[in-house]
Amino acid sequence: MASVFDSTTAVNPRGGGRYDAVLDPGWVVGGGVNGGYLLAVIGNALRAEMPDKPDPLAISAYYLAASVPGPAQVQVDVRRSGGTVSVASAELSQGGEARIAALATYGDLDRGADDVQTTALPFDLPPLEQCVPNTMAPEEVRRIAPLMGRFDMRFHPEHVGWALGAPTGVAEMAAWFRLEDGREPDPISLLLVVDALPPVTFNTKGIGWAPTLELTAHVRAKPAPGWLRVRHVSRNVAGGMFEEDCEVWDAEDRLVAQSRQLARLPR
Amino acid sequence: MASVFDSTTAVNPRGGGRYDAVLDPGWVVGGGVNGGYLLAVIGNALRAEMPDKPDPLAISAYYLAASVPGPAQVQVDVRRSGGTVSVASAELSQGGEARIAALATYGDLDRGADDVQTTALPFDLPPLEQCVPNTMAPEEVRRIAPLMGRFDMRFHPEHVGWALGAPTGVAEMAAWFRLEDGREPDPISLLLVVDALPPVTFNTKGIGWAPTLELTAHVRAKPAPGWLRVRHVSRNVAGGMFEEDCEVWDAEDRLVAQSRQLARLPR
Numbered sequence: 001m002a003s004v005f006d007s008t009t010a011v012n013p014r015g016g017g018r019y020d021a022v023l024d025p026g027w028v029v030g031g032g033v034n035g036g037y038l039l040a041v042i043g044n045a046l047r048a049e050m051p052d053k054p055d056p057l058a059i060s061a062y063y064l065a066a067s068v069p070g071p072a073q074v075q076v077d078v079r080r081s082g083g084t085v086s087v088a089s090a091e092l093s094q095g096g097e098a099r100i101a102a103l104a105t106y107g108d109l110d111r112g113a114d115d116v117q118t119t120a121l122p123f124d125l126p127p128l129e130q131c132v133p134n135t136m137a138p139e140e141v142r143r144i145a146p147l148m149g150r151f152d153m154r155f156h157p158e159h160v161g162w163a164l165g166a167p168t169g170v171a172e173m174a175a176w177f178r179l180e181d182g183r184e185p186d187p188i189s190l191l192l193v194v195d196a197l198p199p200v201t202f203n204t205k206g207i208g209w210a211p212t213l214e215l216t217a218h219v220r221a222k223p224a225p226g227w228l229r230v231r232h233v234s235r236n237v238a239g240g241m242f243e244e245d246c247e248v249w250d251a252e253d254r255l256v257a258q259s260r261q262l263a264r265l266p267r
Numbered sequence: 268m269a270s271v272f273d274s275t276t277a278v279n280p281r282g283g284g285r286y287d288a289v290l291d292p293g294w295v296v297g298g299g300v301n302g303g304y305l306l307a308v309i310g311n312a313l314r315a316e317m318p319d320k321p322d323p324l325a326i327s328a329y330y331l332a333a334s335v336p337g338p339a340q341v342q343v344d345v346r347r348s349g350g351t352v353s354v355a356s357a358e359l360s361q362g363g364e365a366r367i368a369a370l371a372t373y374g375d376l377d378r379g380a381d382d383v384q385t386t387a388l389p390f391d392l393p394p395l396e397q398c399v400p401n402t403m404a405p406e407e408v409r410r411i412a413p414l415m416g417r418f419d420m421r422f423h424p425e426h427v428g429w430a431l432g433a434p435t436g437v438a439e440m441a442a443w444f445r446l447e448d449g450r451e452p453d454p455i456s457l458l459l460v461v462d463a464l465p466p467v468t469f470n471t472k473g474i475g476w477a478p479t480l481e482l483t484a485h486v487r488a489k490p491a492p493g494w495l496r497v498r499h500v501s502r503n504v505a506g507g508m509f510e511e512d513c514e515v516w517d518a519e520d521r522l523v524a525q526s527r528q529l530a531r532l533p534r
Contacts, residue, residue, distance in 0.1 A: 060327035112507035120502035235387035240379035
């Protein structure tokens with residue numbers, strides 16, 4: 001059976017670096033389409049334009065305006081086509097209006113894949129069966145976040161105060177994660193995963209939209225099949241903004257992606 | 268007296284978003300001009316093009332090729348000119364060849380400046396007089412890094428093993444920092460500061476150039492006058508690359524900048 005993730009992030013080449021996509025209403029959250037989903041769409045266009053460099057190593061997205069379900073275009077311009085890495089810019093637009101500007105470095109994660117020295121330790125997350133499934137999210141949250149239905153998430157039981165009307169006061173959220181359609185993770189789906197959890201401000205400021213200004217993700221290894229573990233933390237609120245750091249660990253205890261975003265505090 | 272930093276990061280508007288600069292040989296390190304210095308040059312062009320948004324909030328630089336001392340051009344294209352933030356792309360080129368592609372969000376750090384909740388704690392750094400000045404760096408290092416002469420740095424005494432032929436084995440480096448010309452820090456100079464220390468790989472892999480692939484900096488507050496404290500750490504080596512996280516704290520114990528870069532391991 002075709003993967004919902006794959007079919008809704010697919011891009012059609014139109015020549016000259018232009019790709020067409022159809023943004024799917026199933027990925028809506030708050031006032032627009034989820035930023036991580038858009039990053040995966042852009043990631044697919046970039047990969048198609050740089051076929052000899054299959055994997056996103058680093059990608060930065062600057063959000064210009066909210067995107068909505070429906071047709072979208074991604075324009076890719078390769079800026080450097082190198083020996084081991086290539087760099088490209090990309091712009092996602094709808095109706096002729098730019099929505100996201102991005103830059104990315106692509107390469108091959110199979111190169112040097114055995115050279116790993118990770119001193120970071122996996123974060124605390126109780127076994128799957130002790131965690132809280134997203135199907136238990138309050139109706140209020142599922143209504144503003146249809147995309148939750150695309151995920152199988154199991155939240156750290158100590159981080160779900162936001163869903164019970166009792167925010168923890170701590171800007172941290174961790175969960176087990178897999179796609180609801182059963183598709184195994186890969187470097188492109190990790191671009192979605194780094195922006196899939198509710199914002200940590202649910203636990204400090206209450207439930208509300210926290211629009212991303214900028215998000216940069218580094219994909220550091222190909223994830224093993226199975227459940228991922230994802231954690232977001234924030235340590236610095238200032239000037240009406242907060243940073244959100246994300247780590248993604250795979251089923252083989254490997255730190256496969258790191259990201260940071262700068263977002264506006266909910267109003 | 269004019270600041271060396273100000274005069275060597277100055278840009279001249281040529282119209283249509285184009286700015287001319289002269290890259291100064293005093294900022295050379297390893298095989299090119301320092302990436303943080305280039306970010307400050309680009310930062311000045313962006314600020315000149317968006318005069319109503321004086322401060323860089325987020326900036327991402329993708330390094331396409333090494334830059335060399337001499338004339339350079341920065342082309343700025345404003346992509347979104349908004350109520351509280353504007354977004355622009357920028358490209359630094361030399362001799363018609365692109366060297367850096369960048370995206371940035373600018374705003375006004377005085378807005379909401381009092382809304383601060385920082386749970387991050389300042390890192391450990393002994394008092395200034397117990398730290399090791401960069402003037403004691405080995406001749407080998409000062410030869411490949413003329414830019415060291417532009418800084419007054421005092422390194423954590425437990426992090427200078429690399430300079431003594433005895434790398435600590437720990438990917439961490441912290442130092443007191445100020446510009447040698449006495450110029451006080453501001454949001455633009457912080458773009459230099461986040462890439463000013465030697466790479467943490469000096470302590471794990473030995474002395475060698477670690478070219479940046481991508482660097483994203485968030486400026487979170489205007490720094491107070493006086494010494495800054497800067498720390499770089501890395502927690503994940505994989506695929507021949509490492510991430511380097513940087514924090515900059517000001518003299519009033521405020522976390523004023525956070526950055527992360529993805530760099531290649533030294534060969």
